[in-house]
Amino acid sequence: MRDVCVYGGLATVWALSYAARGIMETVQRFRQFVIGQLNQLGSMLLLLLDIFKTTFSKRPRWRETVDQMYKIGWQSQAVVVVTGAFTGMVFAVQTYLQFHKVKMDTAVGPVVSVAMTRELGPVLTALMVAGRVGAAIAAELGTMKVTEQLDSMRSMGTAPVDYLAVPRFIALMVGLPLLTAEAMFFGIFSGYFVGVHMCGIDQAYFLNHMYQFTSAKDVASGLIKSVFFGMFIALISTYKGFNAAEGAEGVGRATTEAVVVSSLTVLIANFFLTVVFSKIIPV
Amino acid sequence: MIQIQDLHKSFDGAEVLRGVDFEIHDGETLVIIGRSGGGKSVLLKHLCGLLRPDAGRVIVDGVDIDPLSESELTPIRKKFGVLFQGGALFDSMTVFENVAFPLREERKLEEPEITRRVEQALTVVDLLKAKDKKPAELSGGMRKRAALARACVANPKYILYDEPTTGLDPVLADHINDLVLQTRDQLHVTSLAVTHDMTSAYKIADRIAMLHDGRIHAVGTPKEIQATTDPIVRQFIMGTAEIQTEVQRGTETVS
Structure with missing residues (x-):
């Protein structure tokens, strides 16, 4: 009986020390994770400062900037138009089905337009652009990094931030609000089409209520948000590309991280921007 | 003149350069030889500030470049x-x-002058016909020649060659060697090449330095290097797997 107690005690001590070691290792790993994330955040802020400094201190690179606007803005239109249009359509159908129960059919117009201008337009456009453009930026810059093209550029006295990051940054900050405006328009227009021509809502009431409850503030709020989203996507994708690890695996990881981190940043930042804008630009 | 003084560099705790010292004199071609992964390319990237040393100095024309910003x-x-x-x-x-x-990028020349100089550089490397092609459409040798044209087109004072003949067939490698010599003679440039191709090293070098174990192990003219009895240098230039000393060769080996 005494032996059993001794062995039981030893087993308990061993189990406790094992558990304690496990906890210590987990804490250590968490600590390293937090330090790594903070380091990355710091590096990203330094890159942002470098981009701002270069934008205002160096001669503008119009050719590269227009080229990026074409690739980032013009070539993203199809994706954005389809996203905006079908979101507006499905939103109109869903709201109609609910509002029809309480005889508020004509509220579909303002609900669709306010949702498209304040939230759905900027967020969905940013998410689509993060997937399409953010991935392309990270993959292109990552490949340039691992094939020594960035080193080659630096060796010729040209800063990659100046030649590569700034044009993409400007193109996204200008291009994303324009794409967002396009998504808003097609979302509202397709919502109108579905509401009036498919659900049978009276056209005059639909439009009248939409104008009555949608203001320029709603549009401005969405467009200003999209400027911030463009900045976040450009910064994160550029950072991930510039810091891609060696080899195809490194570029692949950088591309995935650029899309995931950009998308999450857009969603999280949207909440905080909404709270801030509700104070600055009240509904 | 470029001076490298007591250069140290580590990556993730692994010491690659452990106190490299050498000078490149104006007008000469210095070739750094050494085993793959021995830090030759790392050393080369320190010369134009692409990498920063952990300790030591890189002095280009009397200027210590380490404290300089980008x-x-x-x-x-x-x-x-x-x-x-x-x-x-x-x-x-x-x-x-x-x-x-x-x-x-220099923004000093007009476009017609740029076109003239680029076409001249492409003619030298025999790539004028491929001027409208993208790099992906070129063979390995053509890419090296195009890169050589780009390295020389702005008439630099120094040219750094990182493995200029690696991955090329012997004929093409010899063509690149000829272009390196031609560039030196026409532009009077000072050159540093890192390579493990001894044929290339003997052909283009005024002096050869061997990087071994993170330090410059031996320096000499191509003839001196060929005649050396140093076992480490001999092992490298002969391409043998085991180190052989002059005395022991043929009887026993030292590993």
């Missing part, structure tokens, strides 16, 4: 032309645009 390094870097191992041509540009890049 923007302060720009005038120093413009003295260099660098031929990277894989060419490092910009994928999104044609051969012509790649070679024109350093001239356009």
Whole structure:
């Protein structure tokens, strides 16, 4: 009986020390994770400062900037138009089905337009652009990094931030609000089409209520948000590309991280921007 | 003149350079030889400030470049032309645009003059017909030649060659060697090449230095290196797997 107690005690001590070691290792790993994330955040802020400094201190690179606007803005239109249009359509159908129960059919117009201008337009456009453009930026810059093209550029006295990051940054900050405006328009227009021509809502009431409850503030709020989203996507994708690890695996990881981190940043930042804008630009 | 003094560099705790000292005199071609992964390319990247040393100094024309910021390094870097191992041509540009890049970035020359100089450089490397092609459409040898044209087009004072003949067949490698010599004679440049191709080293070098164990192990003219009895140098230039001493060769080996 005494032996059993001794062995039981030893087993308990061993189990406790094992558990304690496990906890210590987990804490250590968490600590390293937090330090790594903070380091990355710091590096990203330094890159942002470098981009701002270069934008205002160096001669503008119009050719590269227009080229990026074409690739980032013009070539993203199809994706954005389809996203905006079908979101507006499905939103109109869903709201109609609910509002029809309480005889508020004509509220579909303002609900669709306010949702498209304040939230759905900027967020969905940013998410689509993060997937399409953010991935392309990270993959292109990552490949340039691992094939020594960035080193080659630096060796010729040209800063990659100046030649590569700034044009993409400007193109996204200008291009994303324009794409967002396009998504808003097609979302509202397709919502109108579905509401009036498919659900049978009276056209005059639909439009009248939409104008009555949608203001320029709603549009401005969405467009200003999209400027911030463009900045976040450009910064994160550029950072991930510039810091891609060696080899195809490194570029692949950088591309995935650029899309995931950009998308999450857009969603999280949207909440905080909404709270801030509700104070600055009240509904 | 470029002076390297007591250069140290580590990556993730692994010490690659452990106190490298040497000088490159004006007008000479110095070839650094050494085993793969021995830090030759790392050393080369320190010369134009692409990498920063952990300790030691890199002095280019009397200027210690380590304390300089990226923007302060720009005038120093413009003295260099660098031929990277894989060419490092910009994928999104044609051969012509790649070679024109350093001239356009200087923003001093008019476009007709840039065109003239780029075409001249492409003629030297026999790539004028491929000027509108993208790097992906070129063979390995053509990429190296295009990269050589880009490294030389702005008439740099120093040219750095990172493995200029690696991955090329012997005929093409010899053609690249000839181009390196031609560049030296025409532009009177000072050159540093890192390679493990001894045929190339003997042909283009005024002096050869061997990087071994993170330090410069031996320096000499090609003839001196060929005649050396140093076992480490002999092992490298003979390409044998085991170190052999002059006395022991044929009887026993020292590993």
